[in-house]
Amino acid sequence: MTSPATDAPEPTLARYNFAYLDEQTKRMIRRAILKGIAIPGYQVPFASREMPMPYGWGTGGVQVTAAIIGPDDVLKVIDQGADDTTNAVSIRAFFARTAGVATTTATPEATIIQTRHRIPETKLREGQVLVYQVPIPEPLRFLEPRETETRKMHALEEYGLMHVKLYEDIARNGRIATTYAYPVKVEGRYVMDPSPTPKFDNPKMHRSEALQLFGAGREKRIYAIPPHTDVVSLDFEDHPFEIQSFDQPCALCGGEGVYLDEVVLDDRGGRMFVCSDTHHCESRRAEGHRGALLGDEASADAASATVKEEM
Amino acid sequence: MxxxxxxxxxxxxxxxxxxxxxxxxxxxxxxxxxxxxxxxxxxxxxxxxxxxxxxxxxxxxxxxxxxxxxxxxxxxxxxxxxTTLPRFGHSEPVDTCAMVVERRISAVYKDLPGGQLLGPTFDYTHRLLDPTLAGDEPVEAPATATAGSEKVTRVSDILGDEGLIEEDAMLDASRPVADITRTPMEFPMERDARLQTLARGDEGFLLALAYSTQRGYARSHPFAGEIRIGEVDVEVTIPELGFAVVIGRIRLTECQMVNQFKGSAKAPPQFTRGYGLVFGQAERKAMAMSLCDRALRASELGEDIVAPAQDEEFVLSHCDNVQSTGFVEHLKLPHYVDFQAELDLVRRMRAEHFKAAASTDDAATDDTQEAAE
Structure with missing residues (x-):
């Protein structure tokens, strides 16, 4: 993950460094990342830069990725679990262009995976880094809008407000009505926002072998979960945390125990449920698994997932 | 499909x-x-x-x-x-008293040293669409005069002589100048960082907040002490030389708002100030900025914080239009994974709701029957 200071040979008016950011900025971001790793779940303020994509569109994740990526890395970018959603395509193309790195859609082949709203279904392994794009890093934000207050609450480990909120959910609705961005406690200390992933993905964070980094560009915060760290979703003894379950398997690959997207087929109430993780779905189909609605044109080719574009 | x-x-x-x-x-x-x-x-x-x-x-x-x-x-x-440009250092504070003014007006004095100079302003134009501008009609050459030798004294200096107005705010000179582009925002914020944030804040947002202070949400009884527009030299001290050299000139708009202040436990009765300084000719923005700056000084001056314009976190966290537009517009990005999670929850809760409603309906029907009987 080292990146030598090389100028991209762009013959244009403006010249940009390897992976866009200048080396001073990368150093500043790496320091914030190291601090985040040293204090799991703690939100480290950092001097977030303007990026050439808008705030709220992944600038935090992009800055973290830019700070850690090296020429030998293989990058995967997903949004909603899919490699082919427009913003994932855009961010992948950004790094292919500014860093000239290899990109992939295959989860096991990636060394860095930047994600928005999902954790891949394939179990991550040691040496991989999962970079999350975070819109609102503060789990207490919607209970207390003031930064000065929430920082104090974290410092004093004063999380009563969060438990009251979850309790009120149960009192009103009979269940905790948080379905995504479900708060977790990291290594028994900091309450953390896992970014707006569905709570289905929360257990995957627990003692993951991969390093998990979180970047919030607009809010100027970085936080981290080192490998093998305890990540526990908040709950009550009589209302234990539970994840979403689906009544049917993926209509394309027949996969079960995975997160599914609902696809509207027609205006007569027709629906199908398919894997949100497109690579997972494609590789299962390549292995011969077939779902109920899979047509014959299954031309998805998971084998040629990694490409290195010419600069 | x-x-x-x-x-x-x-x-x-x-x-x-x-x-x-x-x-x-x-x-x-x-x-x-x-x-x-x-x-x-x-x-x-x-x-x-x-x-x-x-x-x-x-x-x-x-x-x-x-x-x-x-x-x-x-x-x-x-x-x-x-953001990709290297930062070489910072300039000396620009001296707006030495500004080559093109416009300079004060609403608090009829006349003052340096005079009132209207300059290129929309003020007092009648807002009638001018059909001749549809073509490219030649315009008259502007009338010019030689600049007087009189120094264009800042109004705050005139009032300052009597101690009627607070002095220029001074920050500890040994302290490094804040740079909001290189350090994350932290609250409470020092005034230098706050002014930097306001200076690049959205004109519309600051204008609305400034307007709110005039309508009673943190009223500050403002007078436009002075507005000046013109060019100033930018000087940078080069470490190898040991003295400041001029590296260029920039056009600025400066606004000093003079505000009535009854005094508090922290400060005697005197006029206070709000400050606005913006690149180029941007009078509306400079005025709005100075009203917002004054409102944000509430805690420093011991005033009650009762209105949005006085709330530092509220104003400074939301005045940047690049941030605001990014986050508002990110709602265009796909959110179907989260929406799926919510769909599932709402379906379950609706099912329970109708089930519960159905059972109470049954009970209610029974009751009426009983009453009828």
Whole structure:
């Protein structure tokens, strides 16, 4: 993950460094990342830069990725679990262009995976880094809008407000009505926002072998979960945390125990449920698994997932 | 069907191709030159420089052109370029007293040293559309006069002589100058960082907040002490030389708002000040900024914080239009994974709701029957 200071040979008016950011900025971001790793779940303020994509569109994740990526890395970018959603395509193309790195859609082949709203279904392994794009890093934000207050609450480990909120959910609705961005406690200390992933993905964070980094560009915060760290979703003894379950398997690959997207087929109430993780779905189909609605044109080719574009 | 969501790459390329064509517009009409934009839409260019926090009329004109006249988009383009530039250091404080003024007005004195100078202003124009501008009619050469030798004293200095107004705020000189582009925002914020944030804050947002203070939400009894527009030298101390050298000139708009103040436990009764300083000719922005600056000094002056304009976290966290537009517009991005989670929850809760409603309906029907019986 080292990146030598090389100028991209762009013959244009403006010249940009390897992976866009200048080396001073990368150093500043790496320091914030190291601090985040040293204090799991703690939100480290950092001097977030303007990026050439808008705030709220992944600038935090992009800055973290830019700070850690090296020429030998293989990058995967997903949004909603899919490699082919427009913003994932855009961010992948950004790094292919500014860093000239290899990109992939295959989860096991990636060394860095930047994600928005999902954790891949394939179990991550040691040496991989999962970079999350975070819109609102503060789990207490919607209970207390003031930064000065929430920082104090974290410092004093004063999380009563969060438990009251979850309790009120149960009192009103009979269940905790948080379905995504479900708060977790990291290594028994900091309450953390896992970014707006569905709570289905929360257990995957627990003692993951991969390093998990979180970047919030607009809010100027970085936080981290080192490998093998305890990540526990908040709950009550009589209302234990539970994840979403689906009544049917993926209509394309027949996969079960995975997160599914609902696809509207027609205006007569027709629906199908398919894997949100497109690579997972494609590789299962390549292995011969077939779902109920899979047509014959299954031309998805998971084998040629990694490409290195010419600069 | 499911395949339909694929092909993001081709869609993006084609969308951008269409955008480029739409930006250019009718090719039978000559394209705009940067000199035309910088020269004839100069207030748009000034706004983009100010909120983009980069003083470069040519690049700002390019940004306006590339953004199809969307000024917030142009600000964003300029910011994203600015952030890649190395920082060599910081200038000496500019001396606005030595400004070569093109406009200078004060609402608190009838006349004052240096005089009232209207300059190029929309004030007192009648807002009647001028059909002659549809063509390219020649305009009269402006009337000019030689500058007087009289020093254009700042109004705050005139009032300051009597101790009627608070003195210029001084920060510890040994303390490094704040730089909001290099350090994360932390609250409470020092005034230098706060003024930097306001200086590149959105004109519309600050204008609305400033207006709210006039309508009673943190009323500060303001007087436009002075507004001046003109050019100043920018000096930088070069470490190897050991003295300051002029590296260029920039046009600035400065506004000093004079506000009535009854005094508090912390300060005697005297006039207080709000300060606005913006790149280029941006009078509305400088005035709004100075009202917001004054409102944000509430805790420093021991005033009750009762209105949005006084709330530092509220104002400073939301005044940046590049941040605001990014986050508001990110709602366009796919959110179907989260929406799926919510769909599932709402379906379950509705099922329970109707089940519960059905059982109470049954009970209610029974009751009526009983009453009837």
């Amino acid at each position: 499911y395949v339909a969501v694929k092909g993001g790459e081709a869609a993006i390329t084609n969308a951008h191709r269409l955008l480029a064509a739409r930006r250019r517009g009718d090719t039978d009409v000559p394209g705009l030159t940067l000199a035309q934009i910088a020269g004839q839409l100069s207030l748009a260019v000034d706004r983009v420089m100010g909120e983009g926090s980069l003083y470069d009329p040519e690049l700002a004109a390019l940004a306006v052109k590339q953004a199809r006249g969307d000024l917030i988009e142009a600000v964003f383009l300029l910011r994203a370029y600015r």
